Amino acid sequence: AGCTDEEAPATAAAQTTGPAVTDSAAGIAEAQKIIDQYRNPPAWQGPNDPVQIGALSGKKVTYISVSNSIPVLKYWSDKLTGLLQQYGGVQMTVIDAKGSVDEANKGFEQAIAQKADAIVFQALPPALFQAQITKAKAAGIKVISANTGVPGKVDGGQDAEIGFDYVKVGQLIGDWMVVDSKGKGKGLVVSSDDVPASQPQAQATVGEVKRLCPECDVSIKDVQIPQWQTSVPTLFQTTINSDPDRKYLLPLYDGQALPGLGAIRTAGAGAKVTVGAFNATPGIVEQLKDPASGLKLDIGGHNEWWAYAAADQIFRVLSGAAPISNYQIGLRIFDTSNANLIQGSDEFAWYGASDYKTKFPALWTKN
Amino acid sequence: MTNVLELTGVSKTFDDIRVLHDVTLAVGPGEILGLIGENGSGKSTLIKILSGYHAADPGAEIRAGGMAFVHQDLALVASMTVLENLRIARFRTGFGWRIRWSTERAGVKRFLDQVGLDVHPDTRVGDLSVTEQALVAVARGLADIDETGNGQRLLVLDEPTAYLPRDGVERLFGVLRDLTAQGASAVFVSHRLDEVRELCDRVAVLRGGELVATVDAADKTERDLLELMLGRSVEDLYPDTASPEGEPWLTVEGLGGGALRELSFTARPGEIIGFAGLPGSGYDEVPYLLTGARRATGGTVQLDDRSVSAATLRPRAAIDLGMALLPADRARAGGAAALTVRENLTLPSLPAFTRFRSVVSRGRERKVAMEQSQRYAVTPRRPESALRFLSGGNQQKVLLAKWMLGEPRVLALHEPTQGVDVGAKREIFAHLSAAAAAGAVVLLSTVEHEDLAHLCGRVHVLRGGRCVRVIEGGELTPGRLAEAVYAS
Amino acid sequence: MKTVEKYAVLVVWALIIGFFSWRSDAFGSTSTVKLILSTQTVILIATLGVMVSLAVQEFDLSIGSVVGFGGCMVAVLDGVHGWAPGPAIIVSVLVCAVFGMLNAALSVLLGIPSIIVTLGTGTLLTGITLGITDSKVVTGISVKTVRFMTDPFLFGIPAPFYLGLLLCLVAWFVLQHTPLGRRMVFIAENREVARLAGLRVTLIRAGALVATATLGGLAGIVLAGTNSAANPQAGSYYLLPTFAAAFLGSTTIVPGRFNAWGAFVAVYFLTTGITGLQYLGYAGWPEQVFYGGSLVAAVTLSHIAGHRRMPSVA
Amino acid sequence: MKTVEKYAVLVVWALIIGFFSWRSDAFGSTSTVKLILSTQTVILIATLGVMVSLAVQEFDLSIGSVVGFGGCMVAVLDGVHGWAPGPAIIVSVLVCAVFGMLNAALSVLLGIPSIIVTLGTGTLLTGITLGITDSKVVTGISVKTVRFMTDPFLFGIPAPFYLGLLLCLVAWFVLQHTPLGRRMVFIAENREVARLAGLRVTLIRAGALVATATLGGLAGIVLAGTNSAANPQAGSYYLLPTFAAAFLGSTTIVPGRFNAWGAFVAVYFLTTGITGLQYLGYAGWPEQVFYGGSLVAAVTLSHIAGHRRMPSVA
Numbered sequence A: 001a002g003c004t005d006e007e008a009p010a011t012a013a014a015q016t017t018g019p020a021v022t023d024s025a026a027g028i029a030e031a032q033k034i035i036d037q038y039r040n041p042p043a044w045q046g047p048n049d050p051v052q053i054g055a056l057s058g059k060k061v062t063y064i065s066v067s068n069s070i071p072v073l074k075y076w077s078d079k080l081t082g083l084l085q086q087y088g089g090v091q092m093t094v095i096d097a098k099g100s101v102d103e104a105n106k107g108f109e110q111a112i113a114q115k116a117d118a119i120v121f122q123a124l125p126p127a128l129f130q131a132q133i134t135k136a137k138a139a140g141i142k143v144i145s146a147n148t149g150v151p152g153k154v155d156g157g158q159d160a161e162i163g164f165d166y167v168k169v170g171q172l173i174g175d176w177m178v179v180d181s182k183g184k185g186k187g188l189v190v191s192s193d194d195v196p197a198s199q200p201q202a203q204a205t206v207g208e209v210k211r212l213c214p215e216c217d218v219s220i221k222d223v224q225i226p227q228w229q230t231s232v233p234t235l236f237q238t239t240i241n242s243d244p245d246r247k248y249l250l251p252l253y254d255g256q257a258l259p260g261l262g263a264i265r266t267a268g269a270g271a272k273v274t275v276g277a278f279n280a281t282p283g284i285v286e287q288l289k290d291p292a293s294g295l296k297l298d299i300g301g302h303n304e305w306w307a308y309a310a311a312d313q314i315f316r317v318l319s320g321a322a323p324i325s326n327y328q329i330g331l332r333i334f335d336t337s338n339a340n341l342i343q344g345s346d347e348f349a350w351y352g353a354s355d356y357k358t359k360f361p362a363l364w365t366k367n
Numbered sequence B: 001m002t003n004v005l006e007l008t009g010v011s012k013t014f015d016d017i018r019v020l021h022d023v024t025l026a027v028g029p030g031e032i033l034g035l036i037g038e039n040g041s042g043k044s045t046l047i048k049i050l051s052g053y054h055a056a057d058p059g060a061e062i063r064a065g066g067m068a069f070v071h072q073d074l075a076l077v078a079s080m081t082v083l084e085n086l087r088i089a090r091f092r093t094g095f096g097w098r099i100r101w102s103t104e105r106a107g108v109k110r111f112l113d114q115v116g117l118d119v120h121p122d123t124r125v126g127d128l129s130v131t132e133q134a135l136v137a138v139a140r141g142l143a144d145i146d147e148t149g150n151g152q153r154l155l156v157l158d159e160p161t162a163y164l165p166r167d168g169v170e171r172l173f174g175v176l177r178d179l180t181a182q183g184a185s186a187v188f189v190s191h192r193l194d195e196v197r198e199l200c201d202r203v204a205v206l207r208g209g210e211l212v213a214t215v216d217a218a219d220k221t222e223r224d225l226l227e228l229m230l231g232r233s234v235e236d237l238y239p240d241t242a243s244p245e246g247e248p249w250l251t252v253e254g255l256g257g258g259a260l261r262e263l264s265f266t267a268r269p270g271e272i273i274g275f276a277g278l279p280g281s282g283y284d285e286v287p288y289l290l291t292g293a294r295r296a297t298g299g300t301v302q303l304d305d306r307s308v309s310a311a312t313l314r315p316r317a318a319i320d321l322g323m324a325l326l327p328a329d330r331a332r333a334g335g336a337a338a339l340t341v342r343e344n345l346t347l348p349s350l351p352a353f354t355r356f357r358s359v360v361s362r363g364r365e366r367k368v369a370m371e372q373s374q375r376y377a378v379t380p381r382r383p384e385s386a387l388r389f390l391s392g393g394n395q396q397k398v399l400l401a402k403w404m405l406g407e408p409r410v411l412a413l414h415e416p417t418q419g420v421d422v423g424a425k426r427e428i429f430a431h432l433s434a435a436a437a438a439g440a441v442v443l444l445s446t447v448e449h450e451d452l453a454h455l456c457g458r459v460h461v462l463r464g465g466r467c468v469r470v471i472e473g474g475e476l477t478p479g480r481l482a483e484a485v486y487a488s
Numbered sequence C, D: 001m002k003t004v005e006k007y008a009v010l011v012v013w014a015l016i017i018g019f020f021s022w023r024s025d026a027f028g029s030t031s032t033v034k035l036i037l038s039t040q041t042v043i044l045i046a047t048l049g050v051m052v053s054l055a056v057q058e059f060d061l062s063i064g065s066v067v068g069f070g071g072c073m074v075a076v077l078d079g080v081h082g083w084a085p086g087p088a089i090i091v092s093v094l095v096c097a098v099f100g101m102l103n104a105a106l107s108v109l110l111g112i113p114s115i116i117v118t119l120g121t122g123t124l125l126t127g128i129t130l131g132i133t134d135s136k137v138v139t140g141i142s143v144k145t146v147r148f149m150t151d152p153f154l155f156g157i158p159a160p161f162y163l164g165l166l167l168c169l170v171a172w173f174v175l176q177h178t179p180l181g182r183r184m185v186f187i188a189e190n191r192e193v194a195r196l197a198g199l200r201v202t203l204i205r206a207g208a209l210v211a212t213a214t215l216g217g218l219a220g221i222v223l224a225g226t227n228s229a230a231n232p233q234a235g236s237y238y239l240l241p242t243f244a245a246a247f248l249g250s251t252t253i254v255p256g257r258f259n260a261w262g263a264f265v266a267v268y269f270l271t272t273g274i275t276g277l278q279y280l281g282y283a284g285w286p287e288q289v290f291y292g293g294s295l296v297a298a299v300t301l302s303h304i305a306g307h308r309r310m311p312s313v314a
């Protein structure tokens, strides 16, 4: 019993972070190394074990998305539907929960009723669906969570997790701030605790900055989705006004940053502050090129890569193979140094990596 | 000269019921046409067709000059001022569509004077008495007709005198005569046939939606008009009232509130007691204060041996004591217009229609609603239709019937026959008298001196919130009453 | 035409069911029926809740907040503080009722329109919910509670559905067959007439608001129990769907009045379309187009059939 | 007491400002004033929008959807199809007005209560917005537009604020000084009576709904311009705050009537508290507690001062 997610980020962060640095120069150097690496195209990092998918044809997957009104979630469900069908003959039904717990429950029920073989639930906290997961598993259905924050963390009774490494994302944002501020930055992480992956990411940023930058200072504020439009703009400006040194404004997602960017533009503070976030959402990441917006960092997670990874995980779980705990899905830092990459409508071209398109299918063997 | 208004073949059907049937009618210049008919005969519907509120059935032809209207339900908004109500559709604007308040205020003063209403234009209409509100509505009609220019003009008044005391009526008639002297015309609807004869040149009679006759007013007696209206002859309007006996069991002492300062009286079972006075004298507060509908500032009410302080009396407690109130403001306080006749009828006595004290028996309700509709001659007799689909007079009958269902021991009425046709009036009186004969006390506040004189055993005349005279016995005639009311 | 009006929504519903059964094999099966019936209980109960206050012309915009709060409260008591399910549920419902009394005190006693009051108190309550849960999902609700909420009870459908059904029955009985129900209609139509007829207007209006909050809390508890955890943000989702269902319900079965079976039909009507679309693979915006479109269409249709008889809302 | 009532909200506002200035040094500065004035324009315009229809007793729940749609429409025309800003804005506003006509046709001509109609059409429009944007953030709004929306115009505050101020001025003038404004009050008080008194009730009600949608669209355009991108989801968050501000506004300046300056004060009053809390470091749930609490407190206070004179909403 108790509130979940409390200890999780700390343990996760502890797993992946190195020791604290002794002086700030060393910290900046380490951060710089990481940043340089992630400014480049992401490299393929596995998996290598093949998976037998010949027998999977005709299997059914129910995919519950927290809200398909959110661009990336819509993209994922569409893409994944296509991949499963194309490579494995697996049929996927998409349920749009529209932000409602009830509708998500209905998704579980529907999967059970339709005798689905697996359920994937996207960006929904596993803790909230414990009963549903138990029930689905009792009905012989495999359950996979998606984007709940920490790769490989399956403490909600699910069979596997597939997601970006949000802890890594959080750390990258921290690294970037350490480098950009030359080890002296003050930052504000704007969390959104109603999104499951938010805590691990926010804590990771704080942890990383603490580790690499003794002189830095990061605080966390929580602004949840229903308040994004009304509170983020004022929060950005009050921070600028009350604590002008705290110029690193780090909302988790660029969609959360968007209303704030307008406020920064309005306040004419684009040059004074630095906004950094995750997602590299087309339509928002372009604002890297607009100095007035204040957006200087937008880390992108490769969404098509994610879809391939998700397909792979689903195939593995359906065929009884051991799940992969961390797919190391491609992340790339977009900032003012490489904003010229943001070009054209094909967002996947920005990443300069496409081997997942061949590597994954090569693992999916038919017999 | 051509007619100001010409109607040819006007019919009107609501759902499947035809309420106007091929009405053909003309009003000449300078003429005042009376329009009479039983409750529900279609008078207001005809007028609403003229005003564009309802569309007539296809085939009708209407030719009219400039028209202005005084509607039956007054069409005033209580929360807005006299000025706003008067001018809402015709504000004069200055630069940039700004309302010119000072011009408007001065402008309406004239019309308020014409109807003899001495209130500030910025008074909220809701703070006025029903009588004063009626005068506001008339003033609006006058102001509107004044604005329609010098061409052919017609002022249409739907029962404007229902709430008016005699002097108000006379003043209105004076104004109307002046208007017609200037070449304007008028259509005048009233259930007071004496008024119709006095004022009108010709009288159009509607019966069941058909125009049965158009006659010269001078040629006909009231009784003739009545027979034309009803299609049958009628007996006396007023029932015989037995003289009450027994000990007084209603004692009111020092009742005050609103305009009423202090009123004391006692009543024996079976008594019908009237209250008369000028607007502001407090005569029209009595029914409300007595039944807790309005909060009294002081006084006690004693029924049998139960004594309550009027200031703490609430409708619920009053009803438990056996009192019933029939308010004058039908739309706001009388009945729920959108609900059915049956539902309105049974509301105060719902527990009597329940099984096991918890389940409403609709069957029993329906049966009683049918009986009551019949007993009170409500037409059309359709308990399942919404109250608002009944004509004004029929609504009034339903509301009286609703309170009668509870067999009240004290019946407090304010203008119970407003908008009620002569036939229905007779029935209502008969019911009141029957209630009295059965032992109830009937308290009647009204401007109808004729009714008071005939029905009541005794009338209290109020002035300045106090009873200044009690008239009874042989002295109780309409003339004496009027004298006492207007004496200053 | 009266019959058409009464059953217009049912007819549209039947058409929708027909259409989806034709287009999707999986749709036309008992499992779909079970699915639809067993997953809408929270909305059903919350809809009954708002309906009760709408029936006396009060708008309770705090319904969503109460659903969210009720769920979190029971989860905190049961899950965090380890109370037994019974007391946890009872206390949570009571606290929601007390919140309803606050609404009632402000809007009925002080006379501030309930729509404004509940907009304010609802936001306040959401803030409090986030505060007591530390803005996080609360877990740990007793297995017993969860099993009661989710295990099949009759015909494979869990108990809360039958609770909803029972509440519908009670609401139907009270609104349509008791003096109280009739009195509520009068209060909605004309408060002054009701007062003069000796009704306890204040008490009934206050009672309706308390009932709304109580039912809202109950809905929240069902939600939390079903999930064995409570999400402090979950409530906000319920505001519009419950009002949509209550309004749509007022156009059918007893057109022109807020009525229990109308609300029941409306809840399941609206969810049928969405479920069907999901079976056909149209998750996302088509659902919203369909939801909004069918709501407008159903209301318009029964309205045209019934010649403008609607409960007077505003 | 009348004066107390008129200015109760202003007094509470002053107290809040005093409190936060005392507790936070950064709060009491011109930059805070600028901040508060320049970030609330979207809400201000949308609030004026709902106020116009509330003034004739119509509830337009589609306001949020229209804000979202208006922004996406202009972003699609300007950003995707490369229209010039002028035509893109004009066409977007016109399309929103046409949507308002749909609301008007259903609720005024057919007589379905606007609250039901707009609940349905709003959901429909949200679906359409997601459809036309493919559920994606739309970008590419002309630099010119963005600069116009965000560059300081006067006293360091961008132009849209002054547009909002101008709209307030117009709304104040029309509602309080022209015959139309009085007629709207008349219609709000009693629609039937207004018709009998010869007012063009249908036209005025329809006009109000069209005005609401138009202003909603305008608010959306300001939002998209300020952010230089339009998020199809953004609109839904504007529903409750705009109604809260419109209602709160009706309790001040001209208590008892929906009025422009009241709405203006309410918008900035509500945001002041949130801003102050953020200065003190209380972002998150305390904001909501404060928002709800101060809404309730302000309404209650001016209500007590004014002895129950409120616009009759439902």
Ligand SMILES: Nc1ncnc2c1ncn2[C@@H]1O[C@H](COP(=O)(O)OP(=O)(O)OP(=O)(O)O)[C@@H](O)[C@H]1O
Pocket: B014, B015, B019, B037, B038, B039, B040, B041, B042, B043, B044, B045, B046, B072, B379, B380, B388, B389, B390, B391, B392, B393, B394, B419, B420, B421
């Ligand atoms: N909107 C309506 N829908 C249905 N029936 C109506 C409607 N308005 C009036 N009626 C019916 O039309 C008939 C005529 O009503 P109307 O109000 O014209 O009578 P009236 O002659 O003015 O009566 P009164 O003397 O009582 O005012 C009545 O039977 C009434 O029930």
Ligand SMILES: Nc1ncnc2c1ncn2[C@@H]1O[C@H](COP(=O)(O)OP(=O)(O)OP(=O)(O)O)[C@@H](O)[C@H]1O
Pocket: B081, B083, B084, B101, B102, B122, D176, D177
């Ligand atoms: N409803 C009304 N009825 C009668 N007179 C009114 C009404 N409203 C305003 N007036 C009068 O009109 C004059 C000017 O009105 P108002 O107070 O609206 O104008 P203002 O002072 O220029 O406007 P504001 O105070 O809104 O800046 C005043 O004498 C006022 O008393």
Ligand SMILES: [Mg+2]
Pocket: B043, B044, B045, B072, B158, B391, B392
């Ligand atoms: Mg009439």
Ligand SMILES: [Mg+2]
Pocket: none
């Ligand atoms: Mg002034």
